[in-house]
Amino acid sequence: MSLRHAILGLLDLKPMTGYDLKKTFDDTARHFWAADRSQIYRTLGALHADGLLDEHVIRQRSRPDRHEYRLTEAGSAELDTWLRSPAPTELPREAFLARVYFAGRAEDPQLVRKLVDERRALLRRRLDELRALEAPTTTYPERLRAMTLRNGIVHHEAELSWLDELEEAL
Incomplete structure (x- = not known):
């Protein structure tokens, strides 16, 4: 599994910002996948550049603008393709x-x-x-x-x- 697909899966649940994604990873998915903030933001940028996410900027007066991401049709198709593909054998590193x-x-x-x-x-x-x-x-x-x-x-x-x-x- 890649962080790319984990993010697509979480954004399939609902649109989120990078901050929201980090919190969601920590609150719901950390038992099988962890990601730090910089990895999340880097991956969001790549997914957006690949046309798999739409970015919606929410203007705020007293805080920095929120950048909320949603799956595009291509992003949804990518998630479906990944879900239906054979799972690779992942060797543990401990x-x-x-x-x-x-x-x-x-x-x-x-x-x-x-x-x-x-x-x-x-x-x-x-x-x-x-x-x-x-x-x-x-x-x-x-x-x-x-x-x-x-x-x-x-x-x-x-x-x-x-x-x-x-x-x-x-």
């Missing part, structure tokens, strides 16, 4: 697991315990954040989005369980 994998060279069990403690704290924070997200389930699209949230929760819970196993193995 810095934490790489550190655990190579930590034996230090011959220092405390190093691994520190890594585990830091990871557990991070996962617990993220799990709390995910559990706090609102996930309406009235419509079919809402149920699908809620199930992606559930996937994020289950993955975090599974990794926390695995961390317990790792500690026992030490």
Whole structure:
């Protein structure tokens, strides 16, 4: 998946500004996709230049103008094409697991315990954040989005369980 398609998908839900997109990523999609503000704005510019988005400038008196983006017909078609295309195999990259994998060279069990403690704290924070997200389930699209949230929760819970196993193995 590319940020390009994630943005098209979110803008298919409703028109948004770059600021709104960042907030939406953080509030609804961070369990499967993260993006920083500069990546979002860069991608919005490219999508607009490619004719996949329309930009509507909303003038404001006491604040900078808002630039709200909407899908064009071409943007909607691009999103449909992506949705119907085969999903590529995405190989994971996980810095934490790489550190655990190579930590034996230090011959220092405390190093691994520190890594585990830091990871557990991070996962617990993220799990709390995910559990706090609102996930309406009235419509079919809402149920699908809620199930992606559930996937994020289950993955975090599974990794926390695995961390317990790792500690026992030490």
